[in-house]
Amino acid sequence: MQQTQTNLEQQWEVVCNKIRENSKDTILNRWLEQMSPESIDNGLLQLSVPTRFMQEWMKEKEYDSLISSIWTSENPAIQDICLKIQSHKAPVLDKEEEAPLTMSESPAAQPSSEDLFANVYLDPHFTFENFVVGKPNEFAYAAAKRVAESEDVAFNPLYLHSSVGLGKTHLMHSIAWHIQKTNPNRKVLYLSAEKFMYQFVKALRFDDTVAFRDMFRSVDVLMIDDVQFICGKKATQEEFFHTFNALVDQGKQIILCSDSSPLELKGIEDRLKTRMAQGLVVDIFPTTYEMRIGILESKAALLNAPVPADVIAFLAERITSNVRELEGALKRVIANAQLLGTEITLDSTRQILRDILNVYEKEITVEDIQKAVADHFTLKMSDLKSTRRDRKIARPRQMAMYLAKILTTKSLPDIGSAFDRDHTTIIHAVRTIEELIKTDKNVAEDVCLLEKMLKGA
Ligand code: ADP
Numbered sequence: 001m002q003q004t005q006t007n008l009e010q011q012w013e014v015v016c017n018k019i020r021e022n023s024k025d026t027i028l029n030r031w032l033e034q035m036s037p038e039s040i041d042n043g044l045l046q047l048s049v050p051t052r053f054m055q056e057w058m059k060e061k062e063y064d065s066l067i068s069s070i071w072t073s074e075n076p077a078i079q080d081i082c083l084k085i086q087s088h089k090a091p092v093l094d095k096e097e098e099a100p101l102t103m104s105e106s107p108a109a110q111p112s113s114e115d116l117f118a119n120v121y122l123d124p125h126f127t128f129e130n131f132v133v134g135k136p137n138e139f140a141y142a143a144a145k146r147v148a149e150s151e152d153v154a155f156n157p158l159y160l161h162s163s164v165g166l167g168k169t170h171l172m173h174s175i176a177w178h179i180q181k182t183n184p185n186r187k188v189l190y191l192s193a194e195k196f197m198y199q200f201v202k203a204l205r206f207d208d209t210v211a212f213r214d215m216f217r218s219v220d221v222l223m224i225d226d227v228q229f230i231c232g233k234k235a236t237q238e239e240f241f242h243t244f245n246a247l248v249d250q251g252k253q254i255i256l257c258s259d260s261s262p263l264e265l266k267g268i269e270d271r272l273k274t275r276m277a278q279g280l281v282v283d284i285f286p287t288t289y290e291m292r293i294g295i296l297e298s299k300a301a302l303l304n305a306p307v308p309a310d311v312i313a314f315l316a317e318r319i320t321s322n323v324r325e326l327e328g329a330l331k332r333v334i335a336n337a338q339l340l341g342t343e344i345t346l347d348s349t350r351q352i353l354r355d356i357l358n359v360y361e362k363e364i365t366v367e368d369i370q371k372a373v374a375d376h377f378t379l380k381m382s383d384l385k386s387t388r389r390d391r392k393i394a395r396p397r398q399m400a401m402y403l404a405k406i407l408t409t410k411s412l413p414d415i416g417s418a419f420d421r422d423h424t425t426i427i428h429a430v431r432t433i434e435e436l437i438k439t440d441k442n443v444a445e446d447v448c449l450l451e452k453m454l455k456g457a
């Protein structure tokens with residue numbers, strides 16, 4: 001039977017109605033309108049779909065088989081269908097509906113590009129007001145404020161980098177909050193590099209980088225966090241490079257954060273690295289003791305918890321790695337006190353944080369001690385293990401044994417064997433030095449100095 005185009009269209013109409021009756025999938029139902037029968041050849045019906053994404057999705061959900069079987073029951077001459085991508089883009093296609101700008105693999109759950117904005121989570125505590133400024137971060141703070149407060153693009157991109165937990169995300173959110181409060185018309189988009197890349201790779205896959213660029217065109221300030229996670233094939237980076245330039249050309253402020261400087265980024269093409277470094281690159285350095293005190297006080301106030309000064313000082317002194325850890329420790333101490341209904345004390349703090357404090361405690365080995373003592377007294381390491389008894393050597397050797405006892409967790413026999421002695425010699429040395437510390441100023445000073453040095457203070 002000759003199938004005219006009109007015939008096919010009428011049949012398609014009937015098939016669509018049947019599908020609508022049977023399927024609650026609203027995505028499918030809407031997409032049916034964008035599909036149309038093209039031709040039939042040897043029982044194989046060509047059905048056109050506007051995008052490759054739609055084609056893949058239909059196949060994945062086996063909607064092609066569904067259509068095929070319904071159609072066959074309507075018209076036995078149709079044995080199978082084949083989904084074909086329309087050679088031209090359907091003008092009716094709603095951009096929002098297209099795959100490239102969305103996050104989820106399943107179109108049924110796909111948020112539109114609008115959702116990309118809606119889904120952004122900004123931590124309400126990450127504001128400029130809550131950011132403690134000190135020498136190590138004052139430049140980053142000033143640059144972030146500058147971007148937040150003025151509309152002209154002075155440097156592009158602003159690139160903040162530091163090791164983990166030093167406030168990069170906090171500053172980015174602060175910029176977003178500030179703009180939202182003072183200039184709500186300015187559109188800010190904050191997203192992680194992973195999310196950004198995901199969108200981007202999808203756009204590439206569905207050949208829709210134009211839509212991708214369009215989406216970002218509506219943004220005034222684009223922030224991409226943890227840029228070190230940008231990775232991918234050469235072609236991807238190539239396109240990213242162009243998108244990046246296009247945005248800069250359009251006067252969009254771009255802010256990037258990363259764990260390393262642009263030029264140190266791994267797996268990223270040189271050209272892109274250079275581009276990223278062309279704006280203002282600012283690093284945030286580790287906190288100082290004073291800043292840590294300030295941060296702890298500020299966080300304790302935010303948590304509405306009375307934390308004694310000695311506990312604050314103790315935490316600031318002991319947890320120096322980064323602010324996230326510091327904050328985590330403070331929260332644990334506060335939570336514990338609140339749970340048990342007890343006061344926060346130095347003792348309870350030590351107890352609660354035992355596990356992490358041990359990590360921060362620099363592990364000192366007997367060998368470290370021997371080396372430090374030998375250096376201090378300009379001796380050889382072998383002298384400390386020798387049997388020579390002259391005071392010049394014997395005294396430092398005893399100090400080393402004493403320090404090994406108080407600074408390591410090694411047992412007396414272990415320490416003994418490190419000095420080729422037995423444990424009684426160690427006991428004797430420890431007693432001798434303990435006595436001398438009380439009576440001999442020089443010994444006390446030497447021991448104190450060595451101890452400080454070994455603890456890295
Ligand atoms: P990064 O993004 O650099 O890894 P974050 O911005 O997530 O670090 O910071 C980790 C935690 O430390 C956050 O809770 C943040 O509020 C806090 N923080 C870091 N620096 C400061 C600071 N200068 N003042 C107050 N809080 C800070």
Ligand code: MG
Pocket residue numbers: 168169170225
């Ligand atoms: Mg971060």
